[in-house]
Amino acid sequence: MDRDNRITQDYEKEFPESGRAETRGRRSIDSVDLETEEVDSDEEWQHLIQATSPVHGQLSAPLNLLRDPAFVQRIQGMLEGASHLRPALHVINNLLNTRCDSELLCTFCSDTGLPSFLLQLVGCILESTSVKQQPWHITLLTDLIAVLSAFFASDFNQEQDAERQSLQVFQSTASRFLALLPALLAQPTDVENRLQEESLLCFTHLCESMDNACCSVSTAFYTSFLVDHGPLLDAFCFGASCDQPAQEVPQKEAQKWSEGLAAAFPAALAAACAIPRGHATCHKTKKQISKRIAEKLIEKDKQLLMSFLLRIEHPASSLNGLKVLYACCHVSLTLCHCLATPEVFCSLVCHLQGKVPLVEVAQVQATEASLRLLSLLLLQVQVLLPQSDLVLKETMELFNAATTASVLSAAGLLLAYLIQSGAAVELRREDALAAISKALVEPAELCLLPPLGAGFYDGLLLLLRQLLSQGGAAAVRDFAASEIWSIVWHRFAMVLHLTSQGPLMEGETPRVDHHAPQPDWNLISPQGTLLFLSVALFVFTREPHQCLLQLAQPNGVLMATLNKLLEPDFLESLAQTQLQEDGDPDLVPAVVLQVCQLFCFPFGLDTNPETLEIIMTSLKDSEIAARLLQACVHRLPLSETELPLSLLCRLALSDEDITEQVARAAASEGATAFLSAILLSGEVALTADLLSLLTHIARVSPAHLPFLEKLLCSLPPASHPLSRLLCHQDCSVRARACSLIGNLLRHGQEVPLVLQGQAGLLECLLERLADEDGHVRRSASFAVGNAAYQAGPFLQTLGKAVPWVVSLLSDSQAKTRCNAASALGNLGKHSVELGDLLIQSRVPDLLLDMACHDSHPDVQTAALIALRSIGQQPRIHQVLVSLKASEKLEALSQVSTHCSPRPSSTRHCKKLIHLLQPAHHA
Numbered sequence: 001m002d003r004d005n006r007i008t009q010d011y012e013k014e015f016p017e018s019g020r021a022e023t024r025g026r027r028s029i030d031s032v033d034l035e036t037e038e039v040d041s042d043e044e045w046q047h048l049i050q051a052t053s054p055v056h057g058q059l060s061a062p063l064n065l066l067r068d069p070a071f072v073q074r075i076q077g078m079l080e081g082a083s084h085l086r087p088a089l090h091v092i093n094n095l096l097n098t099r100c101d102s103e104l105l106c107t108f109c110s111d112t113g114l115p116s117f118l119l120q121l122v123g124c125i126l127e128s129t130s131v132k133q134q135p136w137h138i139t140l141l142t143d144l145i146a147v148l149s150a151f152f153a154s155d156f157n158q159e160q161d162a163e164r165q166s167l168q169v170f171q172s173t174a175s176r177f178l179a180l181l182p183a184l185l186a187q188p189t190d191v192e193n194r195l196q197e198e199s200l201l202c203f204t205h206l207c208e209s210m211d212n213a214c215c216s217v218s219t220a221f222y223t224s225f226l227v228d229h230g231p232l233l234d235a236f237c238f239g240a241s242c243d244q245p246a247q248e249v250p251q252k253e254a255q256k257w258s259e260g261l262a263a264a265f266p267a268a269l270a271a272a273c274a275i276p277r278g279h280a281t282c283h284k285t286k287k288q289i290s291k292r293i294a295e296k297l298i299e300k301d302k303q304l305l306m307s308f309l310l311r312i313e314h315p316a317s318s319l320n321g322l323k324v325l326y327a328c329c330h331v332s333l334t335l336c337h338c339l340a341t342p343e344v345f346c347s348l349v350c351h352l353q354g355k356v357p358l359v360e361v362a363q364v365q366a367t368e369a370s371l372r373l374l375s376l377l378l379l380q381v382q383v384l385l386p387q388s389d390l391v392l393k394e395t396m397e398l399f400n401a402a403t404t405a406s407v408l409s410a411a412g413l414l415l416a417y418l419i420q421s422g423a424a425v426e427l428r429r430e431d432a433l434a435a436i437s438k439a440l441v442e443p444a445e446l447c448l449l450p451p452l453g454a455g456f457y458d459g460l461l462l463l464l465r466q467l468l469s470q471g472g473a474a475a476v477r478d479f480a481a482s483e484i485w486s487i488v489w490h491r492f493a494m495v496l497h498l499t500s501q502g503p504l505m506e507g508e509t510p511r512v513d514h515h516a517p518q519p520d521w522n523l524i525s526p527q528g529t530l531l532f533l534s535v536a537l538f539v540f541t542r543e544p545h546q547c548l549l550q551l552a553q554p555n556g557v558l559m560a561t562l563n564k565l566l567e568p569d570f571l572e573s574l575a576q577t578q579l580q581e582d583g584d585p586d587l588v589p590a591v592v593l594q595v596c597q598l599f600c601f602p603f604g605l606d607t608n609p610e611t612l613e614i615i616m617t618s619l620k621d622s623e624i625a626a627r628l629l630q631a632c633v634h635r636l637p638l639s640e641t642e643l644p645l646s647l648l649c650r651l652a653l654s655d656e657d658i659t660e661q662v663a664r665a666a667a668s669e670g671a672t673a674f675l676s677a678i679l680l681s682g683e684v685a686l687t688a689d690l691l692s693l694l695t696h697i698a699r700v701s702p703a704h705l706p707f708l709e710k711l712l713c714s715l716p717p718a719s720h721p722l723s724r725l726l727c728h729q730d731c732s733v734r735a736r737a738c739s740l741i742g743n744l745l746r747h748g749q750e751v752p753l754v755l756q757g758q759a760g761l762l763e764c765l766l767e768r769l770a771d772e773d774g775h776v777r778r779s780a781s782f783a784v785g786n787a788a789y790q791a792g793p794f795l796q797t798l799g800k801a802v803p804w805v806v807s808l809l810s811d812s813q814a815k816t817r818c819n820a821a822s823a824l825g826n827l828g829k830h831s832v833e834l835g836d837l838l839i840q841s842r843v844p845d846l847l848l849d850m851a852c853h854d855s856h857p858d859v860q861t862a863a864l865i866a867l868r869s870i871g872q873q874p875r876i877h878q879v880l881v882s883l884k885a886s887e888k889l890e891a892l893s894q895v896s897t898h899c900s901p902r903p904s905s906t907r908h909c910k911k912l913i914h915l916l917q918p919a920h921h922a
Helices: 003-014 042-052 060-066 069-081 085-098 102-111 116-127 137-152 165-185 194-210 215-228 230-241 251-273 283-311 318-329 333-339 342-352 360-381 388-401 405-420 429-441 458-470 473-480 483-495 526-542 544-551 557-564 568-576 587-604 609-621 624-635 642-654 656-666 669-679 684-700 702-713 721-726 731-744 761-770 774-790 792-810 814-828 832-840 843-853 857-870 874-882 885-897 905-916
Strands: none
Touching: 085 102, 085 137, 102 165, 116 137, 116 165, 137 165, 137 194, 165 194, 165 215, 165 230, 194 215, 194 251, 215 230, 215 283, 230 251, 230 283, 230 318, 251 283, 251 318, 283 318, 283 333, 283 342, 318 333, 318 360, 333 360, 342 360, 342 388, 360 388, 360 405, 388 405, 388 429, 405 429, 405 458, 429 458, 429 483, 458 473, 458 526, 473 483, 473 526, 473 544, 483 526, 483 557, 526 544, 526 587, 544 557, 544 587, 544 609, 557 587, 557 609, 568 587, 568 624, 587 609, 587 624, 587 642, 609 624, 609 642, 609 656, 624 642, 624 656, 624 669, 642 656, 642 684, 656 669, 656 684, 656 702, 669 684, 669 702, 684 702, 684 731, 721 731, 721 761, 731 761, 731 774, 761 774, 761 792, 774 792, 774 814, 792 814, 792 832, 792 843, 814 832, 814 843, 814 857, 832 843, 832 874, 843 857, 843 874, 843 885, 857 905, 874 885, 874 905, 885 905
8 A cells, every 4th residue: 555545544534524434454654554553542632632731731741651651652653553643743742842851852752753753744745646635634734843843942952062863853854844844835725824824833933943052053054044945035025025815714714814824924034034142153144044034125126125014013923023124124224224214113103102902022022122123223324213203202201111121121222322313312310210220120031132232231331321421420429329339230240140130139249259151241242341341430430439438348249240350261251252253352451451440449549448458358369460460461462451560560569469469370371471572562651560560579579589580581682681671761660670680689599590691781780870860779779789788790790889889878869878878788798809999988987977967767777787787897897996986876876865766776876886896896
């Protein structure tokens, strides 16, 4: 018996109205013998259908059946035998629609041969002339496609692992269905249009699952749909633009079926072109589909477009029609200009006014879609649109009265764009802030993604910034102390996954160290992140003290959020969003720099010490300095690192633990290369800040010397980097280069190789002792003093420094005089030759005079210590005795004894007197 006859015989039994007598015999499509099989009763199948129906909301029966091997085998037998195929299909459809357990349902489909069996049977029916003559074949095809639709909608098809067997089955099934779809839509006997409607619904479910599936699978599907099935897409466009009246049926039923089909075509078209949530790679292909649809709509004097616009005024097709126009306007400026007419805007205003009768949920979605489309047209056309006064009036009413976050978001964005375009928008600040607050607190439910990559909250942030900029100082002060300011931060923290989505409770503590998924860029876009920071900067600038108190809150949302924005994972995620053709390479640097600006506020104000201590503790605990350095290395061009490097220096100077963090981070290969580039760049501010940072690192611990040597030795020797910096045209660079050398020598260890290996380095340093700038002379005298303490290979050259150092004993800066005295003390203790040179230069006399008469106590102390050091040499000791140093020092000691508190020089004075006594020297 051939296949056509087997199908016919099986279905005559289920459709007795066909007039054929039931025939006993071989009924299986694949020649399965069911003659000995016990036939199930219709009542039993009806019971199974009712028990598995998703309408009842009870999952116990479906789950028990799916776990029962006997039931699965029984279903498989029914499919093979086809004696009770329709009831079996209904049960399978019900089970799939419950979505009760993805793994169980996936296994069930595999065990029962779904969906391959469905497609095989559909193909056989479409190819069989005799079967298509049967009155029931449309009903059978409709049942089969309904089950296939439920299969496509199943969760197990939304896998991200392309290697999963279930996803491969899904991909091949989708391809086979696309090949069959034109024939399914063109069945001449489908007078009620039910097969067309079910087939379009199946395609819609397929697209919805594709939008959530693995990117490689979804991209391949949409590419095939566009390239290989262009006529099918054209048929969708035509069907969505024209009425499809049913034939040979009563008028009332024909109208019902026609409306169903009229809704199905726009739904399928919207599913094919609408951009899904997320940043899947199928976006590019779906945009190409949208472009093809736009071209189709506006060809031949825009005939299809005119018909399509009429369809969006009908309740059955309005929402999906708006979605299609919205997707197409993203890629077709020509279509935007075609829609920028008073007639179209009046139609959209009707949706804003609720004049198109829709159920409540659809009404909200259509309102949002209309607002989104108006915003997009305003952006694309770049001028105030026709009927803008009417649009503004209705949008303001919606913004003030809406109860859903989606409408508030869409209305807020349109109002912000209207303000930017020059429209006279008059908003009461209190009402507008209340609406923004409500939208931020309510859960975000997107019907459509905001236009041109904007985020759900972007428009609200833009409107908020406009409101604040229009208000005075009092308005900003009130805002900074209000609940909405806290809500803004908590909502942004939720987008970053620092807090859970739910009621924003006062005192909610974000968990910074908790591993979180990527930010939800659909809620706040990458550009919206920058917008959020601009709002924060605006408020910080005008109410800094109030904001610093909030920043200092233990475990507060402000500190946690700003820390998150500098995390390497976040910055990498942000950078990935800008890799598309329309990406902005300046976005990530801008975010880093604005966060740095916010972190600079505690150091730019007269901050309360307790507040500053709390902030510093938080910054230290989050290792923000190391993150700053990483951001400079990996995310900023060298020309834009001045602010973060300056902040880095300020942080390191404030806390030695932070200095340790910076030193560890700077030791990495990438950081070393970055720091080397700065030293060779010639950028004055950058070089000066880096020298300050390196100086402090050297000062804190000798353990950092290997890192510093590695950094300085990594520079090209031919460039003589330290010598070049000592001779730099900028005095701040010269001074800090001297300080770095001095601190490299301060720990009393061996002379660093980097200093030994640079020819002429010490000579350059000595020249700085006579520098025209006082800060340079001070730093140079400090470095020479430490070099003198080390002596070693520098001893011979340092003898040349004595005249310069002596001249600094009369320098105007007390610190320079201190350094000069210390340097002379260090020089005089190493050799008799240098001691003779000091005597020739009158150093003992000058130091004694300084110890007795200098106006600064620290200078007196430094001079006394130096005299104690050089006084160890016999010849200098004799000189001091001849100068009657003991008597002079006794007088100084007597004066100091009566001072309160006693200066530190008193102790050194007495020790020097003791040293000069003849008995001690003998």
